[in-house]
Amino acid sequence: MSNPIAAIVLAAGKGTRMKSDLHKVLHPIAGRPMLLHLMASVDELSPAKKVVIVGDKAEQLEAALAGSADLAVQAPQLGTGHAVQQAEGALAGFDGDVLILYGDVPFVPAATMQAMIDRLNAPDAPAVVVLAFEPADAQQYGRVITEGDYVTKMVEHKDATEAERAVRLCNSGLMAAKSADLFALLSRVTDDNAAKEYYLVDIVNIANADGRHCAVVVTDPYDVAGINSRGELAAMEGEWQARRRVQAMADGASLIAPDTVWFAWDTQLGRDVLIEPNVFFGPGATIADNVKIRANCHIEGAIVGTGCEVGPFARLRPGTVLGEKAKIGNFVETKKAVLGNGAKANHLTYLGDVTVGANANIGAGTITCNYDGYFKYRTEIGERAFIGSNSALVAPVRIGADAIVAAGSAVTRDVADGELRLVRGEQLIKPGWADRFHDAMRKKKAGK
Structure with missing residues (x-):
């Protein structure tokens, strides 16, 4: 029998690059808020619990979710690790597998989520499963350093060496872990980094230091594309539409x-x-x-x-x-x-x-x-x-x-x-009236 599944969805950010009064994750793609695209995929796994981490504009998310998920508030916002910690109360007593997702990464297929869960429950029992991808341009993404499908190190771009930045495998931010492991590891994360934030990725490094191992699952960049601006929203709309057109013709x-x-x-x-x-x-x-x-x-x-x-x-x-x-x-x-x-x-x-x-x-x-x-x-x-x-x-x-x-x-x-x-007014006929009218108006216009 499979373990129960919980999903933690991070959606506490201010989304300042959107420059909008609407919460970032509620901006629609194909007529549906991006958060609800993601939640529909989560629902395909029949999760036992869903927890959405909220902060700015929390009332908008509460209205959009309409009671379909628990809400946990992150205030102040001290990084991704800190955000996930806010779900601990909502998951008290939960003993199962936990998926960590992002509200602005809307198109993670249910099959990809299931692949993460399956890898978590493989015989070698990894402490954490990381979802990674290889973009055409690695930009500012954190890197995933691996040996085989084991993760040897997770490093943020700003903290990476030149050799580490040369690695093309990037961190999507999505992870899976057993609930007991997740919160125990998070309690040991510190803010000793360039941004002074509590990074979620540090749970991988802590688990490795404990002598455990962590595994990677690789997916298509489209599946983990994040949306932070109007330009990225339009680009993702275009990509979604292109795929839907191909499907329609097929x-x-x-x-x-x-x-x-x-x-x-x-x-x-x-x-x-x-x-x-x-x-x-x-x-x-x-x-x-x-x-x-x-x-x-x-x-x-x-x-x-x-x-x-x-x-x-x-x-x-x-x-x-x-x-x-x-x-x-x-x-x-x-x-x-x-x-x-x-x-x-x-x-x-x-x-x-x-x-x-x-x-x-x-x-x-x-x-x-x-x-x-x-x-x-x-x-x-x-x-x-x-x-x-x-x-x-x-x-x-x-x-x-x-x-x-x-x-x-x-x-x-x-x-x-x-x-x-038949409902019409009576038609009146006045012979010659129009001719006399035109003649009078032409004379008037001519000043005669």
């Missing part, structure tokens, strides 16, 4: 201009979906098989059924549900709109808080007037109804099955099944 979607399509973290695509250039998916979009999404569409919180066509220049907002082979055309916006099979709104229309029956046709320029300045109201449009161009349907209102609303109508009362509703 799964059977066609992207005409892949670099112009932007996915959310939870976008679901069926097979044989065609996506034209400049399409943006917000969270909550589900696209079924054989859907065509034309250029320049924005889709969020919407379910698009099999065989539908959307766009170009369409916006589907949350609560939109399109039945099979429904059609949303150019410059159409929907919100909490449910369209039945084969229903269509081809041009220049706003459909908000509405149910549209199967095979109904919504003419160009139609608006559901769903808001009176205080409350929202629904419109119901029956099957096979025909709504003429430039119509305003003032909710709450019901248009019956097979009913016709004539172009230019402002409908304020229900329309029965099969009924024609």
Whole structure:
């Protein structure tokens, strides 16, 4: 039987390089806060305990986590080792394996975390497992000095010799240790270094000095990329999107201009979906098989059924549900709109808080007037109804099955099944009036 797992997530830093009122780890990638990307991966391991170390803007993290993890406050902030120590109280009585993670390192795969746990529980029983990587540019990263997969020394860049800085294997900061070992080792860490901080990495050196050994697991640099600035946030968004586009095409979607399509973290695509250039998916979009999404569409919180066509220049907002082979055309916006099979709104229309029956046709320029300045109201449009161009349907209102609303109508009362509703002002005809008007205005302009 496997040991219980606890995760300690460090998120106490001020994130000053972000220059933001929003906590650094709550900045989104693909529409989801980076911290929640990480916590979702942690949850795949079914941890017994999750402890997030907080400091600055702790109330924002508490709200975002919504009770899904314990919080421990680090104040003052005296380094990574000191941060991890703050979880000791929350883990009192816990006897198992502990993962140490960082809230601004959001894309550590669950499989990588599991590999660290597996290595920790190997027969040679390392005291600490370090997650390392080999970046193209080692920059200011701390180095991991190894023999085989054993760590002989951990050293921060500022404390490293030139020979140690030449080593390409770098410390991600992520570690795994048995709970009993972790806090015993942390209690012996000192701040005897250039920064006068309590370094987490020192637990490796202390364990080695005790005659124990520590092991390294190596992962892809993408998995442990940290985000500290707006520039790094944008770069990571770009890398995440690039990988998601490749996955979408591998799964059977066609992207005409892949670099112009932007996915959310939870976008679901069926097979044989065609996506034209400049399409943006917000969270909550589900696209079924054989859907065509034309250029320049924005889709969020919407379910698009099999065989539908959307766009170009369409916006589907949350609560939109399109039945099979429904059609949303150019410059159409929907919100909490449910369209039945084969229903269509081809041009220049706003459909908000509405149910549209199967095979109904919504003419160009139609608006559901769903808001009176205080409350929202629904419109119901029956099957096979025909709504003429430039119509305003003032909710709450019901248009019956097979009913016709004539172009230019402002409908304020229900329309029965099969009924024609024509709501227009009387057309006046004044022969010669326009000619006389133009003649008078031309003379006036000429000063006569």
